[in-house]
Amino acid sequence: MHTSLVPTKESTGAASVRWTSLIGGGLNGWGCCEIYTNCCCCTSVGVSLLIARGVRLSRRSGRAMVMPQLSHDNEQFYPHGLKSISKEHNPGGIMEKTLQRLGQIDIIPPPGPSRFVSPQTVMYHLDGKQRRWDMVKAHSSVGIVLYHAEEDALLVVRQFRPAVYASRWMEAQAEGKGPPPLSVGFTYELTAGIVDKSKSLAEIAKEEVLEEVGYDVKVEDMRPVTVYVSSTGISGSKHHMFYAAVSESMRSNGGGGVQDSGEAIEVLALPLAHADAFERDESIPKSAGLLFGLMWLRNQKRADTL
Numbered sequence: 001m002h003t004s005l006v007p008t009k010e011s012t013g014a015a016s017v018r019w020t021s022l023i024g025g026g027l028n029g030w031g032c033c034e035i036y037t038n039c040c041c042c043t044s045v046g047v048s049l050l051i052a053r054g055v056r057l058s059r060r061s062g063r064a065m066v067m068p069q070l071s072h073d074n075e076q077f078y079p080h081g082l083k084s085i086s087k088e089h090n091p092g093g094i095m096e097k098t099l100q101r102l103g104q105i106d107i108i109p110p111p112g113p114s115r116f117v118s119p120q121t122v123m124y125h126l127d128g129k130q131r132r133w134d135m136v137k138a139h140s141s142v143g144i145v146l147y148h149a150e151e152d153a154l155l156v157v158r159q160f161r162p163a164v165y166a167s168r169w170m171e172a173q174a175e176g177k178g179p180p181p182l183s184v185g186f187t188y189e190l191t192a193g194i195v196d197k198s199k200s201l202a203e204i205a206k207e208e209v210l211e212e213v214g215y216d217v218k219v220e221d222m223r224p225v226t227v228y229v230s231s232t233g234i235s236g237s238k239h240h241m242f243y244a245a246v247s248e249s250m251r252s253n254g255g256g257g258v259q260d261s262g263e264a265i266e267v268l269a270l271p272l273a274h275a276d277a278f279e280r281d282e283s284i285p286k287s288a289g290l291l292f293g294l295m296w297l298r299n300q301k302r303a304d305t306l
């Protein structure tokens with residue numbers, strides 16, 4: 001399969017707009033006039049004109065579509081009390097810039113070996129019969145539950161995940177729909193990283209925290225929480241979870257990830273007072289690690305064991 005998408009400035013804009021309604025209103029598809037690439041009027045996305053604040057008019061169809069305004073500091077962009085604490089405090093800016101930077105997206109068979117994952121087939125015997133299991137060899141990883149003392153919040157990272165976008169896109173294709181807005185590829189996760197160097201897990205966790213969220217946590221302050229298997233059916237790789245508390249006095253840089261690796265991470269504080277609603281909000285694309293970490297943190301806080 002080869003799937004290709006060239007986001008135009010307009011479709012990028014549409015994606016940004018859709019994002020505002022997506023966060024507040026739910027991830028329930030992107031039908032006609034919600035994203036312009038999907039319907040008859042959408043085909044004119046390349047020639048559409050922004051004629052007035054909040055209204056987009058397609059030249060070809062002459063049909064006006066109401067666009068919610070992109071506002072960076074409203075509740076829709078930061079639901080459930082989420083607050084941007086990226087050093088370069090530019091609410092919504094990191095995500096908007098990423099949307100503008102994204103170019104053509106293709107989904108293709110692997111062009112060669114990967115340093116991150118490799119498909120394998122396990123042949124095994126059960127009751128004397130040979131069976132086959134298809135899997136992906138992947139690195140193990142670390143994730144860190146970071147409690148922000150001043151904000152009484154969990155630190156969450158928001159970033160564009162190509163695999164998440166591609167999955168939503170392939171689902172849409174299977175349903176005969178066009179490409180979804182780029183915004184569906186932005187996820188909420190714990191600070192995390194793969195174990196691809198010969199350092200201790202706690203050292204790798206420390207480095208990820210410094211890189212992604214910008215706080216300097218001592219290796220000895222990385223408290224192991226548990227280990228789980230991140231994908232039992234597909235990879236079987238282990239995820240090592242740590243806990244650490246941070247405060248603004250420990251800030252060393254703005255975080256954001258390694259730009260040269262394509263990382264553009266927004267650091268968000270999720271107040272524990274809003275955790276329940278956040279956990280239950282199905283419109284928010286979040287990792288299992290984040291859900292688990294949030295529940296663990298709240299349990300520890302309730303039991304006063306941190």
Ligand SMILES: Nc1ncnc2c1ncn2[C@@H]1O[C@H](COP(=O)(O)OP(=O)(O)O[C@H]2O[C@H](CO)[C@@H](O)[C@H](O)[C@H]2O)[C@@H](O)[C@H]1O
Pocket residue numbers: 116117141142143192193194195239261262263
């Ligand atoms: N599959 C991939 N293909 C191409 N480049 C890749 C890649 N995985 C990582 N990279 C590259 O490696 C860089 C460093 O990755 P990290 O160690 O920060 O892991 P990341 O947090 O991206 O997610 C990692 O760790 C989290 C935590 O478990 C996992 O959920 C997630 O699948 C895993 O990629 C990324 O910015 C990217 O450039």
